[in-house]
Amino acid sequence: MSGEDxxxxxxxxxxxxxxxxxxxxxxxxxxxxxxPESVADVLREAIARAFGGHDLAIVLATLASIYGLFTxxxxxxxxxxLTTNTINAIASTLxxxxxxxxxxAVLALAxxxxxxxxxxxxxGVAGFMAVGVYTMGLLSxxxxxxxxxxxxxxxxxxxxxGMIAAGLVGLIAALPALRLExxxxxxxxxxxxxxxxxxxxxxxxxxxxVSTFGFGTGGGSGLNLPARPTDAxxxxxxxxALLTVLTGAGIRRSIVVDAAYxxxxxxxxVGVYWLLSRVGASPFGRVLKAIRDDELVAQSLGKDTRLFKxxxxxxGCALMGLGGILWQGSYGYVNPNSFRPIVTFYVFVAxxxxxxxxxxxxxxxxxxxxxxxxEGPRQFGGIVQNAMDLGSAPATFxxxxxxxxxxDPIPFLAYALENISALQFVLLGVVLIVIMQxxxxxxxxxxxxxxxxxxxxxxxxxxxxxxxxxxEPTSRPDTTAxxxxxxxxxxxxxx
Amino acid sequence: MxxxxxxxxxxxxxxxEPAVDADAATIADAAGxxxxxxxxxxxxxxxxxDSRVEREAAxxxxxxxxxxxxxxxxxxxxxxxxxxxxxxxAGTITGLIGPNGAGKSTTFDCIAGALExxxxxxxxxxxxxxxxxxxxxxxxxxxxxxxIARELPEMTVLENLMLAPTDQVGEQLWRSVxxxxxxxxxxxxxELRERVWETLEFxxxxxxxxxxxxxxSGGQRKLLEMARALMTDPDLLLLDEPLAGVNPTLEEKLLxxxxxxxxxxxxxxxVEHDMDVIMDHCEHVIVMHQGSLLAEGPPTEIxxxxxxxxxxxGGSSE
Numbered sequence: 001m002s003g004e005d006x007x008x009x010x011x012x013x014x015x016x017x018x019x020x021x022x023x024x025x026x027x028x029x030x031x032x033x034x035x036p037e038s039v040a041d042v043l044r045e046a047i048a049r050a051f052g053g054h055d056l057a058i059v060l061a062t063l064a065s066i067y068g069l070f071t072x073x074x075x076x077x078x079x080x081x082l083t084t085n086t087i088n089a090i091a092s093t094l095x096x097x098x099x100x101x102x103x104x105a106v107l108a109l110a111x112x113x114x115x116x117x118x119x120x121x122x123x124g125v126a127g128f129m130a131v132g133v134y135t136m137g138l139l140s141x142x143x144x145x146x147x148x149x150x151x152x153x154x155x156x157x158x159x160x161x162g163m164i165a166a167g168l169v170g171l172i173a174a175l176p177a178l179r180l181e182x183x184x185x186x187x188x189x190x191x192x193x194x195x196x197x198x199x200x201x202x203x204x205x206x207x208x209x210v211s212t213f214g215f216g217t218g219g220g221s222g223l224n225l226p227a228r229p230t231d232a233x234x235x236x237x238x239x240x241a242l243l244t245v246l247t248g249a250g251i252r253r254s255i256v257v258d259a260a261y262x263x264x265x266x267x268x269x270v271g272v273y274w275l276l277s278r279v280g281a282s283p284f285g286r287v288l289k290a291i292r293d294d295e296l297v298a299q300s301l302g303k304d305t306r307l308f309k310x311x312x313x314x315x316g317c318a319l320m321g322l323g324g325i326l327w328q329g330s331y332g333y334v335n336p337n338s339f340r341p342i343v344t345f346y347v348f349v350a351x352x353x354x355x356x357x358x359x360x361x362x363x364x365x366x367x368x369x370x371x372x373x374x375e376g377p378r379q380f381g382g383i384v385q386n387a388m389d390l391g392s393a394p395a396t397f398x399x400x401x402x403x404x405x406x407x408d409p410i411p412f413l414a415y416a417l418e419n420i421s422a423l424q425f426v427l428l429g430v431v432l433i434v435i436m437q438x439x440x441x442x443x444x445x446x447x448x449x450x451x452x453x454x455x456x457x458x459x460x461x462x463x464x465x466x467x468x469x470x471x472e473p474t475s476r477p478d479t480t481a482x483x484x485x486x487x488x489x490x491x492x493x494x495x
Numbered sequence: 496m497x498x499x500x501x502x503x504x505x506x507x508x509x510x511x512e513p514a515v516d517a518d519a520a521t522i523a524d525a526a527g528x529x530x531x532x533x534x535x536x537x538x539x540x541x542x543x544x545d546s547r548v549e550r551e552a553a554x555x556x557x558x559x560x561x562x563x564x565x566x567x568x569x570x571x572x573x574x575x576x577x578x579x580x581x582x583x584x585a586g587t588i589t590g591l592i593g594p595n596g597a598g599k600s601t602t603f604d605c606i607a608g609a610l611e612x613x614x615x616x617x618x619x620x621x622x623x624x625x626x627x628x629x630x631x632x633x634x635x636x637x638x639x640x641x642x643i644a645r646e647l648p649e650m651t652v653l654e655n656l657m658l659a660p661t662d663q664v665g666e667q668l669w670r671s672v673x674x675x676x677x678x679x680x681x682x683x684x685x686e687l688r689e690r691v692w693e694t695l696e697f698x699x700x701x702x703x704x705x706x707x708x709x710x711x712s713g714g715q716r717k718l719l720e721m722a723r724a725l726m727t728d729p730d731l732l733l734l735d736e737p738l739a740g741v742n743p744t745l746e747e748k749l750l751x752x753x754x755x756x757x758x759x760x761x762x763x764x765x766v767e768h769d770m771d772v773i774m775d776h777c778e779h780v781i782v783m784h785q786g787s788l789l790a791e792g793p794p795t796e797i798x799x800x801x802x803x804x805x806x807x808x809g810g811s812s813e
Binding site for chain 2: 275278279282283284285286287289290292293294296297298299300301302303304305308311315357448450451452453454456457458459460
């Protein structure tokens with residue numbers, strides 16, 4: 001499967017090659033196996049050396065390779081004819097990819113704060129997204145909307161309100177649930193997320209009246225949402241001028257308008273990343289990591305872990321609400337079906353691919369997930385279907401498998417491609433199993449992202465220079481290595 | 496929470512005043528050395544009624560930071576700890592010994608807050624800390640290590656130590672995130688980093704600083720745990736079998752460190768079941784057997800105690 005291979009071979013730069021902190025002892029599990037794996041390893045080493053562990057470079061390289069892959073898909077589909085149509089197709093494909101990747105990145109970052117940093121197994125992501133989107137809708141949708149009703153408040157109020165509401169629901173869930181062990185927290189959050197979805201779906205709440213205000217979730221028929229704020233940019237002034245120039249060049253209007261909103265989502269990814277990096281690289285983040293590793297130890301060192309867990313749960317849930325607003329809130333309409341538990345599962349896959357515990361990994365994971373597992377198979381299937389004239393696909397599974405015995409694979413192939421969106425789940429499962437077996441730490445999870453506001457590796461002056469000897473603990477360290485080993489981002493294995 | 500605790504202390508102070516005097520006397524007797532000090536304090540207690548802190552200070556002799564009274568803990572029908580009372584004097588290394596299953600670790604867990612005792616009380620630095628959460632007890636200066644070293648495996652040795660100090664301003668979320676407030680966090684981090692490196696050098700594990708704690712050997716983990724506990728700047732360290740699974744060279748080193756620290760003014764209560772270590776290194780020994788206190792006294796006395804010899808040679812599974 002192409003997706004699977006891409007993930008293994010894709011950019012996987014090691015902060016410090018395989019010689020991360022424990023590298024001298026065990027090394028990477030992949031190193032043990034020979035054959036094709038070692039090729040991947042060599043590739044990975046090379047990539048690692050090229051980027052030297054710079055996070056932005058890793059993200060951009062991942063994005064560039066996914067962009068490249070999809071550009072190729074579109075070019076193949078258009079027989080490499082570089083017409084305006086093809087360029088439009090490429091632009092709209094890449095725009096869509098970026099939008100999904102950015103949306104998943106916000107959610108993955110939020111989940112990484114819960115699960116990767118603190119070890120809180122929250123599988124109710126979709127529920128917190130729904131709270132965010134619906135609250136935003138109820139606050140900011142004009143009262144005269146065709147489906148569902150709102151207060152018509154300004155959008156920033158709605159967005160902030162959505163995040164606060166998601167955070168509050170998180171708090172309500174956290175108070176009883178954080179006393180529970182990890183598995184029970186998972187059940188509680190999953191249950192909560194379904195309760196939220198079914199509540200939104202309920203016809204009882206679809207509309208009611210608060211004094212003179214009409215108010216409601218729209219039930220199963222959904223809720224109208226305010227238009228994207230970026231759309232208004234093109235209704236006059238410089239925006240309209242730019243649009244005229246671009247449409248004059250043959251680019252479709254919708255692509256430009258959508259791209260503007262996508263840039264907003266990307267900006268939010270940068271903001272959330274910045275926020276969470278600061279949270280991670282701080283004494284607060286250190287306590288979170290300690291809770292994940294061993295809560296009793298954190299308590300025994302005087303940390304009131306309950307408070308830390310509640311705070312982190314609120315912040316993460318608010319960011320999930322934000323992620324929901326940025327993604328599902330941008331279509332002008334939402335209904336409860338967008339918040340099925342599968343969404344939570346997707347976000348988990350993104351975090352797992354990227355490597356839980358790494359903020360950069362969450363973004364890389366989101367890009368890889370969207371590119372290779374979420375959008376990739378559909379594109380790939382479409383191209384193969386177009387390229388090879390397979391005829392009409394059989395209607396039943398029996399009809400597809402039957403001809404295989406007659407050594408005729410065409411009907412089976414056609415059937416598989418016809419049902420590629422269903423096969424995506426199979427692919428997803430296979431990829432998850434492979435990652436869990438071969439590389440449970442994901443793309444970047446092995447790195448040491450030091451939880452401190454400063455570089456801890458710098459020894460105070462007046463002491464013996466830092467040494468990195470692998471000698472016995474009884475011997476005093478010698479003075480071979482310089483003190484400034486190991487940068488802040490690159491972890492401690494830079495040599 | 497603190498209000499409740501205060502209220503509890505208040506009533507406790509009033510209710511058990513005579514008993515406390517008696518207790519202090521027996522403890523002083525047992526300890527043998529602090530008679531004069533504790534009696535003086537006990538007699539001055541009624542005169543200094545004005546503040547709670549003063550009364551507490553008076554009630555507990557200042558050089559007996561930890562007092563355990565009538566501690567009892569049962570698990571179902573099994574009485575793990577049965578009516579155990581003892582005290583730990585400031586600036587000593589006190590050993591708690593006993594054969595397997597004597598209730599040492601349970602006693603420890605009750606003191607450190609990991610378990611809540613069924614009855615009895617634990618007083619630390621004059622305050623009743625019975626049933627407090629582990630973090631509340633730790634912030635008061637009573638810090639423990641674990642029988643099986645519990646390093647934080649996915650964190651580096653440096654991070655492990657940086658975690659420990661209490662009252663870090665950066666543990667407030669907003670300070671860590673807000674651009675203006677982060678300066679104070681960074682300043683404190685620098686100070687802590689200096690202490691961390693000093694502590695690592697003291698325990699001679701500075702060459703492991705950047706390793707993940709999970710990659711350390713068993714003995715190194717024990718050193719790490721002690722270093723980490725020390726970073727909280729405790730008054731009293733509870734060490735649960737600090738020498739279990741440690742090779743003889745490292746054992747010597749660990750004991751040296753404990754002695755050094757004792758000389759610097761730290762107090763230790765250590766659980767151990769190696770009699771020789773206890774006899775050679777502790778000033779005061781408490782012996783537990785089948786959940787209750789068997790004997791208490793200086794090592795020489797314990798060594799010749801018939802009951803202790805019986806418990807160890809006769810009743811032990813070792």
